Amino acid sequence: MRFLVLTSLASLLTSVLGQSSSVDSYVASESPIAKAGLLANIGPSGAKSSGAKAGVVIASPSTTNPDYLYTWVRDSSLVFKTIIDQYTSGQDTSTRSLIDEFVSAEATLQQVTNPSGSVTTGGLGEPKFNIDETAFTGAWGRPQRDGPALRSTAIINYANWLIANDNSSWVTNNLWPIIKLDLDYVANNWNQSTYDLWEEVDSSSFFTTAVQHRALREGSTLATKIGQTSVVSGYNTQADNLLCFLESYWNPSGAYITANTGGGRSGKDANTVLASIHTFDPAAGCDATTFQPCSDKALSNLKVYVDSFRSIYGVNSDIASNAAVATGRYPEDVYYNGNPWYLATFAVAEQLYDSLIVWNAQGSLTVTSTSLPFFQQFLSSVTAGTYASSTSTFQTLITDIKTFADGFVAMNDKCTPSGGGLSEQYDKNTGSPISAADLTWSYASALTAFAARSGFASPGWGAQGLSVPATCSGSSGPTVAVTFNVQATTVLGENIYITGSVDALENWSPTSALLLSSANYPTWSITVNLPANTVIQYKYIRNNDGSITWESDPNNQITTPASGSFTVNDTWR
Numbered sequence: 001m002r003f004l005v006l007t008s009l010a011s012l013l014t015s016v017l018g019q020s021s022s023v024d025s026y027v028a029s030e031s032p033i034a035k036a037g038l039l040a041n042i043g044p045s046g047a048k049s050s051g052a053k054a055g056v057v058i059a060s061p062s063t064t065n066p067d068y069l070y071t072w073v074r075d076s077s078l079v080f081k082t083i084i085d086q087y088t089s090g091q092d093t094s095t096r097s098l099i100d101e102f103v104s105a106e107a108t109l110q111q112v113t114n115p116s117g118s119v120t121t122g123g124l125g126e127p128k129f130n131i132d133e134t135a136f137t138g139a140w141g142r143p144q145r146d147g148p149a150l151r152s153t154a155i156i157n158y159a160n161w162l163i164a165n166d167n168s169s170w171v172t173n174n175l176w177p178i179i180k181l182d183l184d185y186v187a188n189n190w191n192q193s194t195y196d197l198w199e200e201v202d203s204s205s206f207f208t209t210a211v212q213h214r215a216l217r218e219g220s221t222l223a224t225k226i227g228q229t230s231v232v233s234g235y236n237t238q239a240d241n242l243l244c245f246l247e248s249y250w251n252p253s254g255a256y257i258t259a260n261t262g263g264g265r266s267g268k269d270a271n272t273v274l275a276s277i278h279t280f281d282p283a284a285g286c287d288a289t290t291f292q293p294c295s296d297k298a299l300s301n302l303k304v305y306v307d308s309f310r311s312i313y314g315v316n317s318d319i320a321s322n323a324a325v326a327t328g329r330y331p332e333d334v335y336y337n338g339n340p341w342y343l344a345t346f347a348v349a350e351q352l353y354d355s356l357i358v359w360n361a362q363g364s365l366t367v368t369s370t371s372l373p374f375f376q377q378f379l380s381s382v383t384a385g386t387y388a389s390s391t392s393t394f395q396t397l398i399t400d401i402k403t404f405a406d407g408f409v410a411m412n413d414k415c416t417p418s419g420g421g422l423s424e425q426y427d428k429n430t431g432s433p434i435s436a437a438d439l440t441w442s443y444a445s446a447l448t449a450f451a452a453r454s455g456f457a458s459p460g461w462g463a464q465g466l467s468v469p470a471t472c473s474g475s476s477g478p479t480v481a482v483t484f485n486v487q488a489t490t491v492l493g494e495n496i497y498i499t500g501s502v503d504a505l506e507n508w509s510p511t512s513a514l515l516l517s518s519a520n521y522p523t524w525s526i527t528v529n530l531p532a533n534t535v536i537q538y539k540y541i542r543n544n545d546g547s548i549t550w551e552s553d554p555n556n557q558i559t560t561p562a563s564g565s566f567t568v569n570d571t572w573r
């Protein structure tokens with residue numbers, strides 16, 4: 001008996017130590033391969049980018065079975081978020097011109113009219129384009145409304161760094177117009193159905209809602225920073241609505257997050273794990289409101305998601321029920337017969353590494369009734385409570401969860417061919433690479449998981465201390481960005497304001513009327529989000545030190561378009 005215990009302890013120790021040192025060596029060898037693989041897929045000079053325009057990210061060089069030689073807004077934005085994080089944290093300062101090229105390429109794509117519409121009529125929801133920056137016109141699952149959110153998040157992170165490095169003017173003049181198009185699209189369209197990130201289900205999708213929420217929060221903070229205050233209250237209102245809606249994906253009886261409101265599946269899906277890592281904000285601790293990686297809901301969800309793959313993949317057979325396995329998109333997946341994906345398995349590891357970053361930083365870990373089954377995998381005797389870092393419970397759990405996380409990386413390692421190339425999937429029985437070779441997103445997912453393993457967290461986005469509105473509202477109808485330009489010569493001390501017939505124009509109030517900018521004097525301008533498809537009346541006001549002059553009658557009148565933006569050119573009357 002004693003001999004047995006000793007043997008199993010020894011073998012456990014060997015496997016723990018052995019595994020972590022072999023994961024160390026995989027991380028060391030795979031990191032440069034993943035980075036080179038990612039850069040090879042970016043035009044114009046990436047080794048495998050096959051003629052893509054500058055700053056365009058190809059999904060994969062594969063042209064048949066499957067043909068992925070296109071650029072997806074989602075994939076490109078996640079890839080460049082990784083590059084921007086490395087740049088702004090000083091890990092790789094060689095990519096500045098590549099980042100600028102990405103921004104320019106995306107600005108071009110925003111303006112390309114495509115089957116989802118033009119820039120002002122819904123075209124920003126188009127998921128993929130040809131790599132020469134022309135529209136892809138074939139049948140597809142469109143729109144996909146996570147793209148504009150992810151793109152603005154990537155560019156906002158660059159913008160914040162530029163502001164901190166004395167380059168606000170570049171942000172205001174060059175980045176903000178691009179960011180604003182995307183954020184206006186999110187604010188106006190979040191409450192409409194979307195194809196999910198796997199391009200199959202047309203409903204509402206947790207990943208999309210989560211990244212839209214993040215984008216509007218950090219977008220509103222950026223807008224305030226650079227004085228673009230007219231958008232702030234609109235973005236904040238829709239961010240609150242999104243946060244309220246986000247909570248509704250939680251399935252309390254199943255103890256997991258339902259990935260899509262449609263689709264007729266279990267809803268257990270890598271969608272939710274990816275959402276958690278891509279909305280990680282270390283300042284938010286283990287807050288469940290935003291499903292932070294170490295929140296009880298996200299950990300419970302992780303267990304349910306991971307367990308759904310234990311019995312369906314041959315590569316997972318003979319693995320203990322509390323050890324790491326290969327995971328895929330969702331258990332019902334039939335694409336290529338349904339297999340593990342590198343990026344899904346790395347995402348599980350990353351959520352756990354993110355959790356370790358927070359627990360170690362706060363010096364404690366809390367087990368709740370919701371997360372109890374997750375923690376009991378490692379310590380069956382654990383009970384709900386908070387465990388300080390000095391306790392053996394904390395230390396046991398931290399050690400075992402690190403081993404668990406490393407196990408997911410080790411599984412991908414086992415299924416990485418010699419040479420280190422990462423395709424999209426690996427065969428569920430043999431572990432051999434399958435589907436698109438050199439998937440750019442697979443490489444990015446390796447890099448972000450490795451970074452989290454080393455303790456790196458990208459900058460937060462304002463998730464700390466958010467509270468959920470008591471009742472959920474929809475977007476209260478779509479809005480459009482209306483720019484008012486009025487030619488008005490003024491005397492020193494005199495300013496031009498606008499007010500009108502809707503809330504957003506302060507309902508004819510001369511005292512809270514909105515101030516126009518005189519940056520292009522004698523043209524005064526302001527951009528306001530107004531209800532779409534609506535007849536709106538307004539007037540300009542001169543205010544000279546409290547002495548108010550209204551424009552002469554009649555009221556000005558416009559009918560806003562159904563979507564997009566609109567510019568009005570007036571002359572003071």
Ligand SMILES: *[C@@H]1O[C@H](CO)[C@@H](O)[C@H](O)[C@H]1NC(C)=O
Pocket residue numbers: 096100162166167170
């Ligand atoms: C600001 O950043 C842009 C984009 O990289 C660059 O072209 C420009 O030279 C920078 N300006 C200053 C003052 O650093």
Ligand SMILES: *[C@@H]1O[C@H](CO)[C@@H](O)[C@H](O)[C@H]1NC(C)=O
Pocket residue numbers: 190191192193203204241244245472473474475
């Ligand atoms: C719109 O928002 C409401 C309130 O949160 C929600 O009940 C509804 O499902 C949402 N619809 C879509 C398509 O987002």
Ligand SMILES: *[C@@H]1O[C@H](CO)[C@@H](O)[C@H](O)[C@H]1NC(C)=O
Pocket residue numbers: 567568569
């Ligand atoms: C106002 O002027 C802009 C730029 O000159 C133009 O694009 C826009 O169509 C004009 N708006 C109207 C309503 O004529």
